[in-house]
Amino acid sequence: MTETLQRNGIDALLVGGACVSIYTANKYISGDLDFVSHGTMKEIAKTLEQIGFHKKSSRHFERNDCQFFIEFVAPPAAVGSEPITTPFELTSKYGKILLLSPTDAIKDRLAAYYHWNDFQALDQAVMVAKDQNVNISEIERWSIAEGFGEKYQNFLLSCTPRSRKRKPD
Amino acid sequence: MLEGLLGNITVEKILFFLLVYEEGYPRGMATIFDVPVNRIQQQLRRLEDNGIVVSRLTGKVRIYTFNPRYPFLRELKALIERAFAFVPDQEKDKYYRLRTRPRRTGKPS
Numbered sequence: 001m002t003e004t005l006q007r008n009g010i011d012a013l014l015v016g017g018a019c020v021s022i023y024t025a026n027k028y029i030s031g032d033l034d035f036v037s038h039g040t041m042k043e044i045a046k047t048l049e050q051i052g053f054h055k056k057s058s059r060h061f062e063r064n065d066c067q068f069f070i071e072f073v074a075p076p077a078a079v080g081s082e083p084i085t086t087p088f089e090l091t092s093k094y095g096k097i098l099l100l101s102p103t104d105a106i107k108d109r110l111a112a113y114y115h116w117n118d119f120q121a122l123d124q125a126v127m128v129a130k131d132q133n134v135n136i137s138e139i140e141r142w143s144i145a146e147g148f149g150e151k152y153q154n155f156l157l158s159c160t161p162r163s164r165k166r167k168p169d
Numbered sequence: 170m171l172e173g174l175l176g177n178i179t180v181e182k183i184l185f186f187l188l189v190y191e192e193g194y195p196r197g198m199a200t201i202f203d204v205p206v207n208r209i210q211q212q213l214r215r216l217e218d219n220g221i222v223v224s225r226l227t228g229k230v231r232i233y234t235f236n237p238r239y240p241f242l243r244e245l246k247a248l249i250e251r252a253f254a255f256v257p258d259q260e261k262d263k264y265y266r267l268r269t270r271p272r273r274t275g276k277p278s
Contacts, residue, residue: 058218074220078240115237 001051001070002035003095008047010039013077013087014099015108018068020124022090023102024131028124033068036077044072079107080146102132107142110155114148126158170252179204180212182264184249185256187222189265192234201264221245 005012014022017030037044045055053061053070061070077084079100088101100108106128112121128134136156143152172178182202186193195213199206213233216222223236235242256265 058214074218076240078238080238081240081243083240111238 001048001053002097004051005037005039005044005047006096008043010037010043010047012037012039012072012098013084014097015073015077017124019100019105020109020128022099023105024124024127027127027131031067031069032071034071034073036073036075038075039072041072079104080111080142082142082145102128103135103138106134106139110139110143110148110152111146113155114143114146114151122155122158125155129155129159170255171248177212179208180216181252183209183212183216184245185253185265187233187235188246188249188253190267190269192232194230194232196230201267 002012002014012035014033015036016032016034017028018033020028021030039047041055041059045061048055048061048070051063053063053066056062059072059074061072077087084100084104086101086104087098090097090099099105106125109121109125109128112118113125129136139155140152143149143155171181171184175181175184179202183193183198186198186201195209196206199209202209213222213224217224217233220236220239222233223238224231224233226232235246239245253265
């Protein structure tokens with residue numbers, strides 16, 4: 001899908017839970033593929049029709065044999081109030097995809113935890129942090145800049161393996 | 170006030186509403202502004218499609234709020250607040266001064 005979009009000059013950055021699935025080797029499985037694109041919905045719809053995807057509502061696409069729910073989220077690509085400047089490029093047997101870096105994927109999940117107290121999102125952020133090399137100091141800087149320094153501490157604690165006290169003999 | 174920028178007066182009213190009350194549902198807004206509910210729903214959908222508002226189901230009611238993850242929210246709110254200051258008092262009293270503090274069940278409304 002992303003190859004078809006690219007061939008037609010349409011950018012598409014994979015964001016959201018699907019990045020968590022990729023970075024955790026499907027420990028968390030997302031049924032949604034959320035993309036941020038600067039293409040118009042008209043252009044995107046026309047292009048995706050070539051490979052059998054049909055527009056189901058203003059920004060959603062489906063194909064009968066595809067288990068994923070495809071959404072094109074309105075640009076800009078951002079985490080909190082900061083733009084995404086360094087997306088990752090992943091090459092698979094199906095082609096290249098642009099997606100959030102592991103560090104940005106964590107920020108993306110933490111934003112849901114920070115603003116909506118979504119503990120599922122916190123768990124997903126922790127999964128990525130445990131499975132990938134991420135820039136923790138950058139996540140801390142961003143969290144504080146967004147005004148969530150205290151909640152960041154919860155994330156940090158969740159990432160740290162708890163030491164178990166030995167029972168007395 | 171911001172109609173020229175936002176495209177229509179309904180979306181301006183919705184944004185003022187969310188600024189003042191922080192959340193709202195289409196029928197409630199439609200009743201207050203005395204406009205058809207589908208007009209409100211249409212504009213809320215447009216705002217949601219563009220990431221400016223988000224919604225959640227509470228029972229059978231879809232509640233809308235500003236999207237705290239919208240990257241320009243601070244700037245947008247500043248603009249709406251600035252414009253809201255120019256809303257005539259009569260209009261503010263009519264639409265934007267509804268009781269928001271709690272009222273115990275059983276008391277006459």
